[in-house]
Amino acid sequence: MSARQANAPAGSPIAEALAKRRVVICVGSGGVGKTTIAASLALGAAVEQQSTLVCTIDPARRLANSLGLKELGNAETRIAPSQLAAAGLPPGSPLFAMMLDMKRTWDEFIERHAPPNRKEQILANRFYRSLSSVLAGSQEYIAMEELWQLRMHRDYRLIVLDTPPAGHAKDFLDAPNRVLDFLDNDAAKWLLTPALTAGKFGLHLFGSGSGYIAKTLAKLTGAETLEHLADFMLAMSSMNESFRQRARQVRALLASQETAFVLVTTPQLERLQEAVEFHTELLQNHMNVAAVIVNRVTAAPLPRDWSDASELQSPLREKVQRTLQENSALADEDAKAMAQLEADCRPTPLVSVLRMEQEVHDLKGLWKVAGALVTGTTPAAPSESV
Amino acid sequence: MDKRLWIVSGKGGVGKSTISTALAVLFASRGERTLLCEVNASDRFANLVGGGRVGPEIVALADQLWAVNLQPEASLREYALSILKFESIYKAVFENRLVSYFLRFIPSIQELVMLGKIIFHVEERLESEEPKYQRVVVDAPATGHAISFFSIPRVLINTVPPGRLSREAERMRLLLENPRITTAVLVSLPEEMPVNETIDLAAGLSERAHVQTDLVVLNGYVEERFTAGDIEALAAAPSLQRAAIQHRAEAASSSAFRRRLAEALARPVVAVPRLFIYPFGRGAVDAVARTLEPALKALG
Numbered sequence: 001m002s003a004r005q006a007n008a009p010a011g012s013p014i015a016e017a018l019a020k021r022r023v024v025i026c027v028g029s030g031g032v033g034k035t036t037i038a039a040s041l042a043l044g045a046a047v048e049q050q051s052t053l054v055c056t057i058d059p060a061r062r063l064a065n066s067l068g069l070k071e072l073g074n075a076e077t078r079i080a081p082s083q084l085a086a087a088g089l090p091p092g093s094p095l096f097a098m099m100l101d102m103k104r105t106w107d108e109f110i111e112r113h114a115p116p117n118r119k120e121q122i123l124a125n126r127f128y129r130s131l132s133s134v135l136a137g138s139q140e141y142i143a144m145e146e147l148w149q150l151r152m153h154r155d156y157r158l159i160v161l162d163t164p165p166a167g168h169a170k171d172f173l174d175a176p177n178r179v180l181d182f183l184d185n186d187a188a189k190w191l192l193t194p195a196l197t198a199g200k201f202g203l204h205l206f207g208s209g210s211g212y213i214a215k216t217l218a219k220l221t222g223a224e225t226l227e228h229l230a231d232f233m234l235a236m237s238s239m240n241e242s243f244r245q246r247a248r249q250v251r252a253l254l255a256s257q258e259t260a261f262v263l264v265t266t267p268q269l270e271r272l273q274e275a276v277e278f279h280t281e282l283l284q285n286h287m288n289v290a291a292v293i294v295n296r297v298t299a300a301p302l303p304r305d306w307s308d309a310s311e312l313q314s315p316l317r318e319k320v321q322r323t324l325q326e327n328s329a330l331a332d333e334d335a336k337a338m339a340q341l342e343a344d345c346r347p348t349p350l351v352s353v354l355r356m357e358q359e360v361h362d363l364k365g366l367w368k369v370a371g372a373l374v375t376g377t378t379p380a381a382p383s384e385s386v
Numbered sequence: 387m388d389k390r391l392w393i394v395s396g397k398g399g400v401g402k403s404t405i406s407t408a409l410a411v412l413f414a415s416r417g418e419r420t421l422l423c424e425v426n427a428s429d430r431f432a433n434l435v436g437g438g439r440v441g442p443e444i445v446a447l448a449d450q451l452w453a454v455n456l457q458p459e460a461s462l463r464e465y466a467l468s469i470l471k472f473e474s475i476y477k478a479v480f481e482n483r484l485v486s487y488f489l490r491f492i493p494s495i496q497e498l499v500m501l502g503k504i505i506f507h508v509e510e511r512l513e514s515e516e517p518k519y520q521r522v523v524v525d526a527p528a529t530g531h532a533i534s535f536f537s538i539p540r541v542l543i544n545t546v547p548p549g550r551l552s553r554e555a556e557r558m559r560l561l562l563e564n565p566r567i568t569t570a571v572l573v574s575l576p577e578e579m580p581v582n583e584t585i586d587l588a589a590g591l592s593e594r595a596h597v598q599t600d601l602v603v604l605n606g607y608v609e610e611r612f613t614a615g616d617i618e619a620l621a622a623a624p625s626l627q628r629a630a631i632q633h634r635a636e637a638a639s640s641s642a643f644r645r646r647l648a649e650a651l652a653r654p655v656v657a658v659p660r661l662f663i664y665p666f667g668r669g670a671v672d673a674v675a676r677t678l679e680p681a682l683k684a685l686g
Contacts, residue, residue: 030528031399031579165398269665301629308623316619319611323629329662357632359577359639 013349014262014373017290018045021260023151023159023253024290027172027282028264029274030165033295036360036369037264037353038162039067039097043363044370046079046095050157053096055146057162063361067097076154079363087363096156105142113242118235125232139164140175144250151253167274169281173254176247180240260290265341267294267334267352276344289348293373294338296355300331389569391508391561392523393597395532396573397583401605403427404666405573405658406525407434408674412682413521414451415675421507421519422453425500425527425535431455436668452519456503458496465499497535498542498555505558508567529587536562536595563596570599574647575606576640585650600654600685602647603678607657610637656681 017024018041026038035056042054053076054067067079076098081091110122122128140163147161166172253259261282265275275292282289301324309320342350353372360369394406403424410422422431424440431440431453438445440453442460447453510518526532539559543552562568570591574584584602591597612630620627640657648655658677663670 029398031397302625305623305625305629308626312620316616319616320620320626320630323611323633324626326662327629329664333664355632357628358635361578 013291017260022258025161032266034264040366040369042160046093051094052158053156054160113239122235140172260288264293267337279345291351294352297352298330391568393570395526397580398528400573400575410523412675418520420521423524424455456500461499461503533590565598571601573603576643581643602655605658606660608636608640
């Protein structure tokens with residue numbers, strides 16, 4: 001396929017999103033190929049001479065290598081013209097890639113927003129150090145913090161964001177609220193009031209009206225654990241206003257016309273329900289969903305394949321026929337799932353990407369996926385998609 | 387091969403539930419009383435085995451086969467009741483919305499109580515003093531979570547002062563770290579990310595949780611079918627040739643990743659072939675169980 005073939009046919013939902021939006025967010029559960037899709041979308045846009053950044057979370061090593069990420073760490077890195085040229089792509093395509101570093105982004109946030117006398121205390125707290133497990137949603141939150149920083153302070157025409165695996169849209173959309181909920185709600189205030197007034201946690205918790213509850217809790221968790229947690233919350237609560245403001249800003253960016261989501265899934269029946277719910281939640285939250293991308297779809301054999309196969313010599317004939325039968329069974333299952341998905345996500349277009357002959361781990365592979373995404377038509381009636 | 391606690395883990399989406407169910411079905415089919423545990427997941431066992439839905443109470447799925455879906459709230463309640471003894475205290479404390487809020491943010495408490503319940507069932511005895519369940523198979527959380535999940539006793543022992551909690555943790559630790567009782571079965575797919583994760587997972591379980599891996603299951607394995615000569619012979623039918631090339635590529639990565647796993651982990655790797663059985667239910671689980679059987683015998 002030549003580079004020019006990616007020129008979008010009119011009405012391709014992906015091409016339209018890449019041309020019109022400033023931010024495209026890939027969401028979906030783990031193992032569906034989100035990172036590959038995100039990198040392909042970015043490549044597709046960059047080849048059209050749009051300066052594009054793909055921000056990924058945890059790419060496969062070979063994919064990271066092909067994007068030149070490994071040796072250059074987490075900084076935004078331009079894909080070298082020589083790499084693009086080697087894959088037969090326009091060498092000047094302005095494609096940039098970076099890996100999201102959760103720890104560094106959090107540290108920067110603390111540096112920026114924490115009062116100077118609290119910084120050390122926060123950075124040294126053991127709950128802060130295991131923040132991602134303490135705070136549900138902190139990974140998602142920090143991905144959005146990074147997105148916000150990039151959108152405000154860089155001038156890429158398009159940013160494609162890969163996201164942590166999530167089974168539900170709310171894991172992602174509510175992340176800022178959940179961080180806020182942790183720091184700033186009635187329960188936290190009530191438990192922390194003695195500490196807040198004393199400026200210190202310690203014995204106050206156990207001596208106050210909440211003492212009975214705190215003591216019982218401490219039986220299970222150890223008093224020290226509670227104290228560490230309270231210290232952490234106390235220190236973090238000095239930043240509530242910053243969190244609240246950022247939550248509003250991010251929410252506005254996500255819902256704005258410059259942003260679109262693509263929901264990535266695979267056609268297995270067991271993933272279906274999850275994808276449909278995810279899609280519904282996105283719409284309920286007034287997000288723009290450019291497309292549902294169904295990755296690794298098996299194409300049904302053509303009628304011609306069966307007749308060609310019957311003319312082969314044994315044992316090649318049996319080998320080919322068995323392969324066609326297997327592909328046919330897979331394709332039937334995929335078709336059922338896709339028809340269901342199409343009906344349940346209407347009117348959002350479905351874009352399918354056929355299973356590649358090889359695992360995608362280089363720019364050539366990404367370019368093939370980009371071609372499938374950009375030229376993908378809708379609805380891809382699965383029984384005829386050959 | 388008298389190991390009692392079988393921990394099945396791997397990257398998300400590799401077929402952990404299928405492999406744990408197949409293991410449990412295999413044990414039960416030999417007449418061993420077997421408990422299959424899911425950890426706070428959407429119930430997959432019922433679809434795989436047939437039988438009713440599986441919730442936080444143990445249910446019988448088949449002859450000699452029971453299942454339970456561990457949930458943090460239910461496990462915490464059981465655990466707290468066993469310590470506090472009185473329902474009224476439990477209610478006053480744990481059903482307090484302030485406390486439930488706090489508990490949500492203490493990272494290991496949920497995992498601790500679920501792990502505690504698993505260990506309880508491993509140690510549970512009948513009146514005859516025989517183990518109530520001869521085998522406990524855990525459909526464990528995925529990679530990163532599995533390592534922290536099974537490291538909890540060690541982490542606790544190092545962080546909490548001596549007392550009830552640290553004694554509990556010590557008891558759990560001894561059981562998990564005993565390779566005659568506990569074993570990990572790691573599930574992978576013949577693809578780069580799952581294989582990398584499997585290698586990291588085996589190291590993490592060994593170094594951080596001191597849990598020994600004895601078996602690796604390479605799920606979705608594709609045996610070579612087309613030779614290079616076959617591919618050439620199909621030149622006249624490009625569409626068939628593409629299908630053959632794809633199959634050959636899948637077979638090549640299957641065997642390459644099998645070698646890589648075997649070399650990196652120095653453990654037996656059982657290949658479970660990709661199955662084309664729809665819907666994927668009891669019949670498919672039985673087929674998987676049959677492919678696992680020789681490997682389990684060899685472990686013995």
